[in-house]
Amino acid sequence: MSIEGSLSGLPVVWHEDCLRHEPAGEVWLGQRDAGTEVPARATAILRALTAAGATVVPPQAHDRDALLAVHDQGLVDHLATIWADWTAGGYPREYGRDRVVPYVFPTPALLAGMPPRLPAATHAQPGLYCYDTMTLIGPGSWEAIRAAADCARTAAALLTGGASAAYALCRPPGHHAGPAGYGGSCYLNNAAIAAQALRSAGAGTVAVIDIDAHHGNGTQSVFYDRADVFYGSVHVDPAAGWFPHYLGFGRETGSGAGRGSTLNIPLAPGTGDDAWLTAVGQLCDHVRAHGAEAVVLSLGLDAAAADPESPLQVTAAAYRQAGELVGQLAPVAAVQEGGYDLGSLGEYVVATLTGVQAGRARATA
Numbered sequence: 001m002s003i004e005g006s007l008s009g010l011p012v013v014w015h016e017d018c019l020r021h022e023p024a025g026e027v028w029l030g031q032r033d034a035g036t037e038v039p040a041r042a043t044a045i046l047r048a049l050t051a052a053g054a055t056v057v058p059p060q061a062h063d064r065d066a067l068l069a070v071h072d073q074g075l076v077d078h079l080a081t082i083w084a085d086w087t088a089g090g091y092p093r094e095y096g097r098d099r100v101v102p103y104v105f106p107t108p109a110l111l112a113g114m115p116p117r118l119p120a121a122t123h124a125q126p127g128l129y130c131y132d133t134m135t136l137i138g139p140g141s142w143e144a145i146r147a148a149a150d151c152a153r154t155a156a157a158l159l160t161g162g163a164s165a166a167y168a169l170c171r172p173p174g175h176h177a178g179p180a181g182y183g184g185s186c187y188l189n190n191a192a193i194a195a196q197a198l199r200s201a202g203a204g205t206v207a208v209i210d211i212d213a214h215h216g217n218g219t220q221s222v223f224y225d226r227a228d229v230f231y232g233s234v235h236v237d238p239a240a241g242w243f244p245h246y247l248g249f250g251r252e253t254g255s256g257a258g259r260g261s262t263l264n265i266p267l268a269p270g271t272g273d274d275a276w277l278t279a280v281g282q283l284c285d286h287v288r289a290h291g292a293e294a295v296v297l298s299l300g301l302d303a304a305a306a307d308p309e310s311p312l313q314v315t316a317a318a319y320r321q322a323g324e325l326v327g328q329l330a331p332v333a334a335v336q337e338g339g340y341d342l343g344s345l346g347e348y349v350v351a352t353l354t355g356v357q358a359g360r361a362r363a364t365a
């Protein structure tokens with residue numbers, strides 16, 4: 001696929017602080033593995049976008065209110081301070097623990113009905129906020145987490161300012177981070193921060209369309225009881241054994257005022273272009289029925305056939321078509337989520353955003 005010049009004029013919001021997060025692997029099933037959420041992902045995407053003629057713009061710095069519009073204060077404070085507490089406690093130097101990893105979790109089974117409280121030991125605190133062992137924190141993580149949130153917030157601001165589409169190159173990704181917890185290589189929910197910013201700036205209704213190969217459980221939980229933000233996701237079926245395992249089923253449709261504002265379309269492992277695009281089309285039909293003045297596209301490329309983190313088999317051409325379907329709905333702020341095959345990642349991002357541009361052109365013709 002030729003990508004030269006196809007994205008001229010598209011603002012790409014990027015800050016190199018997003019490279020400072022180096023989780024140095026993940027603890028999976030009790031073993032430290034190399035992990036796939038690496039800084040090279042962002043540089044691969046940036047290289048492809050630049051070659052395609054996109055315009056790189058810096059994010060605006062936002063204060064913590066932009067984060068607290070979506071997340072609990074306790075989570076934000078924890079992410080901002082835990083690495084300093086960890087090093088001050090001597091964990092890297094004296095115990096060889098070079099990254100923050102939780103080890104005890106206040107699950108309902110442990111608490112037995114008692115309220116959770118912040119434990120005294122620094123090494124017991126991460127489990128209060130982090131729900132898995134594969135989302136590590138080290139030097140530079142907080143700076144990257146903040147920069148990624150700023151990129152998403154800025155992409156939303158560009159839409160509010162009249163842009164038809166914008167893309168935030170967020171790293172780390174965000175859609176597994178909920179109001180009070182993080183996991184799945186995500187810390188703060190960049191897409192939710194963007195959606196909330198659009199609402200706060202006056203958009204009556206906003207839709208988040210999540211085409212990452214995994215269910216965006218964090219985004220779903222942020223908006224689950226709200227009617228003003230629709231959340232729709234197509235992803236590999238958690239019932240077939242895939243992360244986030246406990247959430248992402250079709251029966252989850254929202255609660256209270258948000259009833260009917262969540263739509264999950266789980267797909268079987270091995271699903272390819274046709275069924276995946278049909279599902280994306282169904283999400284778009286629901287957004288049209290629900291009404292949306294702006295769309296946040298949670299852009300995960302890990303449904304790609306070559307991706308090591310999911311069993312879906314989607315081509316770059318189908319991602320381009322998905323982008324075009326989404327682009328026809330409303331102005332689009334695309335926010336980077338997963339995608340781990342360094343060889344094809346850039347091509348897939350460019351293909352999707354080219355589709356978004358085409359969809360926007362068709363919608364505004």
Ligand SMILES: [Zn+2]
Nearest residue numbers: 212213214338
């Ligand atoms: Zn994913």
